[in-house]
Amino acid sequence: MELWHLDLSKLKQIRMKDYIIRFFFGGAISVIAALITQLTNGRIGGIFMAFPAILLASLTIINRKDGQHKAEEDAKGAIIGALAFVLTAIVLSLTLQKLSGALSLLLSLVVWLLCAFGLYALSYRSNWLRVRKQPSPQAANKEQQH
Known part of the structure; x- marks a missing residue:
């Protein structure tokens, strides 16, 4: 898979x-x-x-x-991205005054990458983000006929 x-x-x-x-x-x-x-x-x-x-x-x-199913799947991915974005904004706001701007941005980028991919992997393993196959319109019509 x-x-x-x-x-x-x-x-x-x-x-x-x-x-x-x-x-x-x-x-x-x-x-x-x-x-x-x-x-x-x-x-x-x-x-x-x-x-x-x-x-x-x-x-x-x-x-x-x-369709709605595909939009829901994309919205779930956006939730993960938003959580990573919030954590990145927190790190950036805490480090911007203490580190140089470039170093603070670099650290924030690393935090974003780790959070985004880490949260994605966790949600995928928990089946929350796993894309479920929707039956094709032809298969749905066959089921309705039987």
Whole structure:
């Protein structure tokens, strides 16, 4: 059983419209976060910079194209990524004043990689993240006929 695989041929199947939706949705959230930062303070703006704009656009497209099950599987992976992101932000905020900026960013990157892949492996082993095969529409129709 494979943990994950990379299939670059799937990139050809993505429509330009889907890229445009992700681009504008992510860009709009970034602009709103920057405006909030200018009107308030950096900490509040940072909260909005962590808003998963691309995730929401992507899950909407995945749900429409591949169905709810596939969108749920991607959302589970996003939960793991968000947890790793939170731990990384904590490490960065604790080390930025004590270490040089470059060293603090490097340490945070290492923490993110360890957390993201570690949490992924743990959730995969617990079957929480394992992709379950959905019956094809043809198989579902045969079952209904019997």
